[in-house]
Amino acid sequence: MSRKQFLRWEKLRMKGKNHVVLRSAVISAVFFFVLLNLASWLWYGFSLPSTFLLAYPALGLAVGTLYWWLNEERFEEFLFEKKARAVSKR
Numbered sequence: 004m005s006r007k008q009f010l011r012w013e014k015l016r017m018k019g020k021n022h023v024v025l026r027s028a029v030i031s032a033v034f035f036f037v038l039l040n041l042a043s044w045l046w047y048g049f050s051l052p053s054t055f056l057l058a059y060p061a062l063g064l065a066v067g068t069l070y071w072w073l074n075e076e077r078f079e080e081f082l083f084e085k086k087a088r089a090v091s092k093r
Contacts, residue, residue, distance in 0.1 A: 016074075020071055026067070027063070028060065028063035028064045029063060031062060031064075031067060039055070
């Protein structure tokens with residue numbers, strides 16, 4: 004994680020986990036809806052059945068949670084490396 008990414012994530016995470024996960028989930032759900040329906044339409048000639056409507060929010064929540072988890076891991080690694088560099092300079 005670069006310093007710029009660190010600062011961006013620090014600013015975003017101040018809004019809270021729920022905000023970040025739900026925002027990512029909504030964006031991902033819309034993306035999956037468009038992508039999967041377009042792929043189905045191109046492949047089979049019709050869009051996916053309405054039984055898939057629950058799959059999009061579930062995929063979105065999974066992506067949002069993964070996004071939070073990965074960025075938190077990178078954030079903690081950056082802080083650890085920063086502290087290690089500060090100690091080694093002494």
